[in-house]
Amino acid sequence: MQPLRSSQRLAQRMLSCSQGRISAYRSQYRQYTQLSNSPLDNPAAKASAIEGAASDTPSAQETSPSNGATHKVMTIRRPLGARKAYYMLTGGVRIGTRLFEPVLLRDACTCSMCVDPSSTQKNFQTTDIPPNIDIKSQKTLSNGDVRIKWKNDLPGFGADHVSVFSGEFLHPSSDYTSVDIPKPLLKARAWNAEMIKEDIHFLNYEDYMASDETFNRALSELVKNGILIVQGVPNSEQSVEDVAGRFGNIRDTFYGKTWDVRSVPDATNVAYTSRYLGLHMDLLYMANPPGFQLLHCLKNSAQGGSSLFADALFAARGLSPEDIHTLSQATIAYQYKNAGEHYYYQHPVIESAKRSTFGLPSILNINYSPPFQAPYLKHSAQAVSLLKRNSALRNFAERVENPANVFEYKMQEGDCVIFNNRRLLHGRTAFSAVGGERWLKGTYVDSDVVESRVRVFRERFGTEKLQRDERDKSEEVSSTA
Amino acid sequence: MQPLRSSQRLAQRMLSCSQGRISAYRSQYRQYTQLSNSPLDNPAAKASAIEGAASDTPSAQETSPSNGATHKVMTIRRPLGARKAYYMLTGGVRIGTRLFEPVLLRDACTCSMCVDPSSTQKNFQTTDIPPNIDIKSQKTLSNGDVRIKWKNDLPGFGADHVSVFSGEFLHPSSDYTSVDIPKPLLKARAWNAEMIKEDIHFLNYEDYMASDETFNRALSELVKNGILIVQGVPNSEQSVEDVAGRFGNIRDTFYGKTWDVRSVPDATNVAYTSRYLGLHMDLLYMANPPGFQLLHCLKNSAQGGSSLFADALFAARGLSPEDIHTLSQATIAYQYKNAGEHYYYQHPVIESAKRSTFGLPSILNINYSPPFQAPYLKHSAQAVSLLKRNSALRNFAERVENPANVFEYKMQEGDCVIFNNRRLLHGRTAFSAVGGERWLKGTYVDSDVVESRVRVFRERFGTEKLQRDERDKSEEVSSTA
Structure with a gap:
């Protein structure tokens, strides 16, 4: 009945977990596919080629936030006398006449490099977005969509990575999600x-x-x-x-x-x-x-x-x-x-x-x-x-x-x-x-x-x-x- | 496909829900038994006679709180600088050398009138405890338990209603529950x-x-x-x-x-x-x-x-x-x-x-x-x-x-x-x-x-x-x- 401690059994099957391995795993993020019918997957998922897999560029260096956005604190009176400080964006990147926070925009990209089309899983982590990410170029398309190319993009995303946001998504009333928030x-x-x-x-x-x-x-x-x-x-x-x-x-x-x-x-x-x-x-x-x-x-x-x-x-x-x-x-x-x-x-x-x-x-x-x-x-x-x-x-x-x-x-x-x-x-x-x-x-x-x-x-x-x-x-x- | 409105179908089967009915239901609380194997019940529940069912007394009148307990506000410094006011009990009913809040004690009674022994359901509502409830008499038993009789008890609970609390329950370190709070x-x-x-x-x-x-x-x-x-x-x-x-x-x-x-x-x-x-x-x-x-x-x-x-x-x-x-x-x-x-x-x-x-x-x-x-x-x-x-x-x-x-x-x-x-x-x-x-x-x-x-x-x-x-x-x- 007395269970054996791991050290007695693990020796022969434990793989060493060397420093740096996780980073190596992570660089594979945008390539991995998941084929089973586990909860990690679309039950009907099929293997699919992922765009741009051949054009990786070296990782961008992370630096301190310097994307031009400045914030000021605004105090809003809330019900029952409680007060809370909210940050109001007074800077950021300009698209048309409006300002956006580049990190939030980048995080919301749903291109097939960023979100696996069959499993709908996200292929990068929010925490890997360099704080100094910025917009390199933008173009408004005939249908109102805006196409964005990035400066200081995520490691592994090359110059060919393009994000496209709909006019609806960029509308001032949008909260960046199409979902009816549970209420x-x-x-x-x-x-x-x-x-x-x-x-x-x-x-x-x-x-x-x-x-x-x-x-x-x-x-x-x-x-x-x-x-x-x-x-x-x-x-x-x-x-x-x-x-x-x-x-x-x-x-x-x-x-x-x-x-x-x-x-x-x-x-x-x-x-x-x-x-x-x-x-x-x-x-x-x-x-x-x-x-x-x-x-x-x-x-x-x-x-x-x-x-x-x-x-x-x-x-x-x-x-x-x-x-x-x-x-x-x-x-x-x-x-x-x-x-x-x-x-x-x-x-x-x-x-x-x-x-x-x-x-x-x-x-x-x-x-x-x-x-x-x-x-x-x-x-x-x-x-x-x-x-x-x-x-x-x-x-x-x-x-x-x-x-x-x-x-x-x-x-x-x-x-x-x-x-x-x-x-x-x-x-x-x-x-x-x-x-x-x-x-x-x-x-x-x-x-x-x-x-x-x-x-x-x-x-x-x-x-x-x-x-x-x-x-x-x-x-x-x-x-x- | 168009569903019919209730008014078209309800007329013949709707019972009128007259004022006062709920109070009448409520007076039956301590008598009801539940016999099914629904989630409201102990699957093995059997009907059981409930003590004291024949000795109801008229309802006590609710009055404003006047049970002798006084409170003072104490401000406690909490982590991260947040402050919260807590009330410290400085009065209440005395058992031995310690003070208790009568409403909490009364609420915790688990006698067979208060909690159905087979289904473990509570037979009264906390909100029905008169705020002016008090202790009429108390006796410490040989095993350390304390037996309490009540003044201004809940409607329906007569002079024969007795609560017994263990020494462990009344111990200063007790928080009135034997349960390991989920943490x-x-x-x-x-x-x-x-x-x-x-x-x-x-x-x-x-x-x-x-x-x-x-x-x-x-x-x-x-x-x-x-x-x-x-x-x-x-x-x-x-x-x-x-x-x-x-x-x-x-x-x-x-x-x-x-x-x-x-x-x-x-x-x-x-x-x-x-x-x-x-x-x-x-x-x-x-x-x-x-x-x-x-x-x-x-x-x-x-x-x-x-x-x-x-x-x-x-x-x-x-x-x-x-x-x-x-x-x-x-x-x-x-x-x-x-x-x-x-x-x-x-x-x-x-x-x-x-x-x-x-x-x-x-x-x-x-x-x-x-x-x-x-x-x-x-x-x-x-x-x-x-x-x-x-x-x-x-x-x-x-x-x-x-x-x-x-x-x-x-x-x-x-x-x-x-x-x-x-x-x-x-x-x-x-x-x-x-x-x-x-x-x-x-x-x-x-x-x-x-x-x-x-x-x-x-x-x-x-x-x-x-x-x-x-x-x-x-x-x-x-x-x-």
Whole structure:
């Protein structure tokens, strides 16, 4: 059982790792190809010749920054009185009438020497860009693109290396990325019970599975309302996996890929009447709770047993800035210590992006699940005072649980509800299984998987903008409720 | 295809959600039982009578805080000049010679009324604890436990409700939780190449699978070094799942539950010689990159093709406090837009806990994977200036890639390496498949899963403390390398 130390076994197989080897490896960067189907690769990758491989030039020497850019510090007032110094560019390289930082531009080059066309991997490292890199020449093409040649380019990139940037990329409003930066809840329409009763969408199972337009609608609904219901789902234990499979791979947990919420009728045993189940989120005792949950109703002939949903985003948006700040700082611990597992994690109640957008706090996720709370830590282990934290938490809980904000819906056989587990709380009213049966089958999908699908479908179908009047309405209700 | 609005379908099945209903639900909290095998439940849960259910008292009225605790603000100097106000308790309820905050104590009660014994769910909400709760009586028992009865207890908890706290729980050094707060990298021994060559552990497959002592050793090695090698793994495509299965469920991704890194010999095609693969971490374009990676070597008769590993924690610990701060603030975006997927996420290079421990930054994860970097965002979208960020990143990259810090090991058939993907970078030297073959099969396991297993095994086998001399050695090398 005693494991052998490496020195006893390594001697004959360890290759010496001499100084300078890594640099030698690095000079091969722009040549390497990756052919396997590992996560490092495009599964469909094929070997491809890389342009310009025969024209390497000697490495440029790194020098201290001297590219002509000068910076001045500007202090910007931020919400809640915090101040932060930002650097404002007042120099740099000039393209047309505007100024750019050469290092950022060089880093963004996506030519086939810089980014492998088949694997989409980057063939150089940001840290290898010489700080004194500069533009040697530039030319605006007829289509508005700008072609740039470099002075003091990266080691291994010769005079033939040319970067081309689109007019869109260079536009003042561009932040150098085409990606919708993850801020899913910013695009959400926070709802109370009245609003969601009017707006919840029901999609037909056949359409959802077969039509990309319908599935795109489902994605939009999940971004906006964080909940939708697929109807007419076949009465099979496999179905919930099929519905989830539209997004991508399922999130497996120690509960299994899918799991059952089931009661069996037995009038003689009071235990088989299931009571009210308080509003909660699932699996907050993990660092990465599942982003989305699916519940497929296989049977619901019981009396009672309605599903409850509450939008924590609606509750959070109506809080005072002070309470939002407190709940962003204060963490609550969740724990599951049972049945051979011991999960434990502390989350802030409100997870915000570092920077706010348009003055609104950029809420990314909300974490609140009272039944799974671990004991509070002693106040000295917390960044926020107990009184402040409890007061903010009470204001938040009152809004979450306010009946005017709780959507109640009795699931029918064939319904599959899909909802955001990092935004909505869910629960269930009491029910009696006398003469009836209630059986839901559930599964999870990670936010990462759903967000990838959202991006791919947006690129295909275009972004669905929120109606301006809907957004206004949402903000109005949030601020007064 | 056009989905029907809720109002068209909901009318007949929507139950009215009247004011006050939630309060009524809530009064049932301490009575509800949960019988299914859903994630809300202990899979082995059985219905159980709950003590004291017949002795409810009317709700206490909430009043303003008046439990005798007074607070004064103390300003503590923190690293990097930041200051934060903490509240120091100078009042509260007295137990023995010490003072406690009644709300925290009440929240921590784990009696069978407060926490369901079978599901381990909490039966009340923190926000329902009246701020004026106080201790009615206390008694120290012969075993050192303290038994407390409450004044102004939670609604629904009668005079028979008694809380018992152990002497250990009430000890001044207790932070009210028995859990090892997630700070995995704090217990790590950061290594350079020389250190890991001496200390990497090889475990026998049969022992690893069959002996809990050996598996406990594996867990300790993963906490300490972040890497180990299991030897003698059967030459089957199923084996890597078996090795991973010791931790719990596998993390499925769009690459599949397991995936192949494979080259096929074909001397006529230069593409089938795989080149150097730069140091990287996997799947940083997800919000939740997998915590651990397994690679099982099925074939390695190729020339070259050694595996490379570098400990980013070693690199980070040797940085200046300013660089650590910069890399905790600066985010780098990662992207995978290929083959019908579009993943994108921004991570800080160094993910730290909010509070430092013993003056050391509490590094939780490190995120650095140059080949998958998305274009830098424009500087105005970043909290840290470009010059500062690039300088810190260059210092970090130089340390990560320093050959003295890179461990090189040629995997043998039957080896399965397990390593921390949020701490170590990995790569591969070039190899020629002429006359040989290289085939690794890989999979992932989430940090959550591994950490649960670590807690369960620690409770069983006790904590393995780092040898004091090892820790000293590690810190010494870190600070001078």
